[in-house]
Each structure stands twice: as structure tokens, then as C-alpha cells.
Amino acid sequence: MQDIGQALSLAFALVMSGDGDLYEIVALSLRVSLSAMAVACLIGLPVGALVAISRFRGRGLVLVVMNALMGLPPVVVGLLVYLHFSRAGPLGFLGLLYTPTAMIVAQTILIAPIVAALSRQVLEDLNGEYAEQFRSLALSRRHMVGALLWDARYSLMTVALAGFGRAVAEVGAVIIVGGNIDHLTRVMTTAIALETSKGELALALALGIVLLAIALGVNAAVHLLRQTGARLAYV
Amino acid sequence: MLNKMFKAAIAALCLAGPAAAQDSSIIVQSTTSTANSGLYDYLLPIFKDESGITVNVVAVGTGQAIKNARNCDGDVLLVHAKPAEEKFVADGFGTSRTDLMYNDFIIVGPASDPAGVAGMSDAKAALTKIAEAGALFASRGDDSGTHKKERALWKAAGIDTTQGSGEWYRETGSGMGATLNAGIGMGAYVMTDRATWISFANKQDYVIAVEGDTEMFNQYGVIPVNPEKCPSVNVEAAQTFADWLLSADGQAAIAAYKVDDQQLFFPNAPAQ
Numbered sequence A: 001m002q003d004i005g006q007a008l009s010l011a012f013a014l015v016m017s018g019d020g021d022l023y024e025i026v027a028l029s030l031r032v033s034l035s036a037m038a039v040a041c042l043i044g045l046p047v048g049a050l051v052a053i054s055r056f057r058g059r060g061l062v063l064v065v066m067n068a069l070m071g072l073p074p075v076v077v078g079l080l081v082y083l084h085f086s087r088a089g090p091l092g093f094l095g096l097l098y099t100p101t102a103m104i105v106a107q108t109i110l111i112a113p114i115v116a117a118l119s120r121q122v123l124e125d126l127n128g129e130y131a132e133q134f135r136s137l138a139l140s141r142r143h144m145v146g147a148l149l150w151d152a153r154y155s156l157m158t159v160a161l162a163g164f165g166r167a168v169a170e171v172g173a174v175i176i177v178g179g180n181i182d183h184l185t186r187v188m189t190t191a192i193a194l195e196t197s198k199g200e201l202a203l204a205l206a207l208g209i210v211l212l213a214i215a216l217g218v219n220a221a222v223h224l225l226r227q228t229g230a231r232l233a234y235v
Numbered sequence B: 001m002l003n004k005m006f007k008a009a010i011a012a013l014c015l016a017g018p019a020a021a022q023d024s025s026i027i028v029q030s031t032t033s034t035a036n037s038g039l040y041d042y043l044l045p046i047f048k049d050e051s052g053i054t055v056n057v058v059a060v061g062t063g064q065a066i067k068n069a070r071n072c073d074g075d076v077l078l079v080h081a082k083p084a085e086e087k088f089v090a091d092g093f094g095t096s097r098t099d100l101m102y103n104d105f106i107i108v109g110p111a112s113d114p115a116g117v118a119g120m121s122d123a124k125a126a127l128t129k130i131a132e133a134g135a136l137f138a139s140r141g142d143d144s145g146t147h148k149k150e151r152a153l154w155k156a157a158g159i160d161t162t163q164g165s166g167e168w169y170r171e172t173g174s175g176m177g178a179t180l181n182a183g184i185g186m187g188a189y190v191m192t193d194r195a196t197w198i199s200f201a202n203k204q205d206y207v208i209a210v211e212g213d214t215e216m217f218n219q220y221g222v223i224p225v226n227p228e229k230c231p232s233v234n235v236e237a238a239q240t241f242a243d244w245l246l247s248a249d250g251q252a253a254i255a256a257y258k259v260d261d262q263q264l265f266f267p268n269a270p271a272q
Helices: A002-016 A020-053 A059-069 A074-085 A100-137 A141-151 A153-169 A172-178 A188-197 A201-234 B002-016 B032-036 B039-051 B062-070 B082-090 B123-133 B145-156 B176-186 B194-199 B235-246 B248-256
Strands: B025-030 B054-059 B076-079 B098-110 B137-139 B169-171 B189-193 B206-210 B217-224
Touching: A002 A201, A020 A059, A020 A100, A020 A141, A020 A153, A020 A188, A020 A201, A059 A100, A074 A100, A074 A172, A100 A141, A100 A153, A100 A172, A141 A153, A153 A188, A153 A201, A172 A188, A188 A201, A188 B032, A188 B176, B025 B062, B025 B235, B032 B039, B032 B054, B032 B176, B032 B194, B039 B054, B039 B235, B039 B248, B062 B076, B062 B082, B062 B145, B076 B082, B076 B235, B082 B217, B098 B123, B098 B145, B098 B176, B098 B194, B098 B235, B098 B248, B123 B137, B123 B145, B123 B206, B137 B176, B145 B189, B169 B176, B176 B189, B176 B194, B189 B194, B217 B235, B235 B248
Parallel strands: B025 B054, B025 B076, B137 B169, B137 B189
Antiparallel strands: B076 B217, B098 B189, B098 B206, B098 B217
């Protein structure tokens, strides 16, 4: 147990030392996972909204599949992206393997279903309240989707955060497609895995604490944004 | 609308990451033992100063490293499983294989030494004692160079480990460090390369139990990936890196790398 106390002070010392390598790793973690979150929202929110307002044959099956995809194993996603981006694979000519872009693609595939499935639920509930109004105004689908997405924006922020949380915490996908290359594709989780395999358990734990602090910071920032937005809405 | 979203997604991706494939960088597919021991952290800055070439190391087990290189996802292969390396070259994926450096494998175990093998230098006899005592043994189980060597030793000792799999013979399916962590956690004997062991930080009460058998010699080789099979390789930079490792300068740098005053790798490239 002494490792934990040691890790706490080590985490503090690491952050305070202004260690360039640490900041580089933190910055890449944020860049990759925030990008993945943004792209996943671009894909997942409209899909979630469309499914929320649509009624069609086989909808139940679509919902089950969407929800099941939330449980995609990162290592399987990593392997699939690797097989496509490998030089021997169909997209190998792009030369994207072992780049941050490949990591963003993998994490996007991982979290887009989460954003789609959760936003579908949120928007469907809201649509239940709005449906009558929508009908009386004879709105087009596009306007309905727009109105729902806008009015649910604060709930959807939480959905986006759920996606970000999954992305920034996963190691299975990024270690395969990124390769954990120093100064190129090393992120917080792969650095933690590396230090663990070196037996540097206190350092690994310290990095874990830093990662937690980052997640806390991102969530706090969104919380502030939400509060400010809500306050302004009442002015 | 979907089309627009797709374009936006692609645009976002392109903004997000510059392609890493610049002329002055290569990817080396290598093993966890060389990377975890800190050798590359020591060598690569020296090489970069001399050549201006950035070397990116992907550290995985030898089996996976060879597989990745066969998929053309690397410019140089630096691993430790000679038969598999020679097959890689014979299949046309590598231009040539050269001995680079060596160290040796050791078997580490808890200070309590449940199988009574401490101080032995005969690997086969020690493994036989471990199996007979039913003492826990943690194996890589991942087709890495270390795992290949370990299996060869069990075979030479005439012991069928599949009988004990999941009982006393525990295959972690992980890298060297992860297997050491697991083995130490459960009090099992572990075969590891000496470099990883010396630089490993979570030794607890573990000590070297078996060492010094010539059968446990651990040879590393370097292979530039063949551009005829893999047109994407950075031929010039890959050859420059391999040549430097094998040169007097590179060999001296390998010999100079020490952890706790102990030399981890012994250069043995053929004289140029």
C-alpha cells in the first residue's frame, strides 16, 4: 500500500516539475480523445436523432444493435483498424498506421455508438414531449432534429462526456494502432501500461492520478459551460 | 446530409493529425526486452545526432514484430529468435540478417525457492525440478522470442507443459514486464532476459535462481525490411540505421549502455 502514497507525491512532483515529456503525452491524450469525441458527435448525434424520431420496420433490432455496440471491446476495434491501415491492408496506402490520426479513427469507432445510443434515448424522451407540437407545426425532419438537438444540448454534453471518458481511458485500441511510440503516439494510458511493464508501479499509478485529474478538469470545464449557458438562458 | 457529415468528419481527421511518414523517420519493429530496458532511449538520441534520422520504435513480442514487419508496417526488424528471423529473410521480407548483440536468459524465483533450484546452472535440470515439484512457473505464452526459447528448453528437458497448463504452468499471454509482475504476484518462477531483469523495478523478494547455461544464450539480430516486398519502406534511412548499429560506433554505444553499473547487451556484430 505504500505505493499509493508514493504515487500521490510522485504525481504531484511530476506535474510541478514541468516535465516536457509528461506535458507532451497529456497534450496528445487530450488531442486524440477530444478529436475522437468531436467526430463521434458529428456522426453519433444525427444518427441518434434520426432513429429517435423515426418509426420503421426492424427498429427494435436497430436499437438492440446500437446499444450492443456500446460494448465494443477496444482491442477488437484496434485490431480491425490495424488490419485496414496496415501497409498490407486496404487503406495501407494512406500511411496512417502509427499516427495520431489512426488513434483518432479507432477511438471514434469505439465511442460513436455510445454517443448514438445514449443520444437516441435522450432525444426520444424529449421527442415524446414535443411530438404533438411538431405535428401541429408540420415541421420537416431536419427541423425536428435541429430543435431536439438544440433543446437537449445540456443532456447531450453529458453524452459527449461519456464518450470522451471511454476514449481517454482506453488502452487496447490505441496501443495497437498507435504503437506507443515515444514522442509520436504515446498517450497517458499507453504510458501507464509501459511503466507497469517496467515494474515502475508507483510511476504508473502517478500517471493514472494525472489522467484522473485531466478527466476531472474536462468535466469541470463542461460543467461550468453548462451552468453559464443555463444562467444566460434565463436573463 | 450524411455526405456532408462524412466530409466534415474526414476534414476533422485531416486537421487532427499530420501524416508521420516523413523522409527522415523510420519505424523499427522490436521487442519489449530491448525497449523496456531503456536501450533505445540511450541509443536513438546518439544516432539522431549523427544522422538526423528519427527512429520510432514499436515494442511488441518477437512474434508480433515479425508479423507486423511482414505486413510492411516497419522499416527495420530488431528481434531475438534466429530461426524465425532467418525464415523472414528466406521468405523475401528482409534483405539480410546480421548478428547484432547478445545477452542471456535467466530464471528468477522467490527467495523461498520452493523447487530448490537456486544456484543451478543447468536449465533443463532446473526446469525438470520445477515440474516435478509442481512449483508455479509463469510463461510468456505469447510466441515471443523469450517464449520460443523457453518452449525449446522444456522440449529439450522432455517435459510436456500442456499437462500442467492452468495448474502449475501459467501462460500469461503478455509481455516480459507484465509476466514478471504476474509471476512475482503469484510466487512463480519466470524465465526472462537479463536486460529486462536488471532494469525491472518491481523485483520484491525475487532473485536470480538459474543462470549460466550456454543453452540460455540470447542473440539479437537486425534485418532491414526488403523494399521489393514492401515498396513503402524508407530504404536509405533503414540501411543507415542498420549499418550504424553494426558499425564500430554503434557497437561501442551498445556496450556503453549500463543500468546499475551492469552492462545489459554485449555487441557481437561481425567485423566490418
